[in-house]
Amino acid sequence: MECSLRCVIVRAKSVFISTKEELYKNAEQFDFAMPSLAVMAAKKEAKIELSTAPFDPRFPNQNQTRYCWQSYVDYHRCRKLKGEGYEPCEYFRKCYESLCPFAWVEKWDTQREENRFPGKI
Template structure:
């Protein structure tokens, strides 16, 4: 891996340029979202405490969705939120119930890999592969855990089947990955 990293910079001026351009473009769009994500973990701890009381109710609603699906789902969700709100107001201050509603929305932030004009067709195989490579090149360039690379990780996880990612990770570890990393 170290060899790959060291051999990376010299031949790839154009590649580096490409990478940068994309990041600048995408940063504009994703920055507020990242800020939201950063906010989440801080609040998430309090939310986890609140939701740990839920699982009994929550599992009931998710456990047998096929049986009494749509009608009961709404009811049980309403019950669970009510119950949680009651528990919160009992245990803590009134602010918590308000906080929970605010937290609930970012927790399941509905967002995925955007449509990419490089891959406008039905066949998205290369889209997934390219995002995977982009992530690992980004990590190679910026270092492990660079926040700029998170969005590529999100994209390839959204697009690639888990089985493929596992196989590619294995291949990278063995040094037999068939792509330009």
């Protein structure tokens, strides 16, 4: 028997739940506990805002490697000059986190810690 997210199996038959009120009204009929479905129905859907680095006219090409590198360097330069809590530096962090592969960032972080990073920060 196939059942979607809006379906709860109750005593060998399917009951389709369209609202959380129906879920709680029919809860005593469940043969087994389904906390994940109850939690999903009770929670409001959180709106997740996905964004990436905006267009930068310095890097107009499809290859965004230089944009990634420059954002990483700019972020760490900004933190060095303005301090850890300076909010505008977060713009550069968001840019490099969305553009750079995670392996590159790990490598660059390791190089910075070992004072071998090739960029001027």
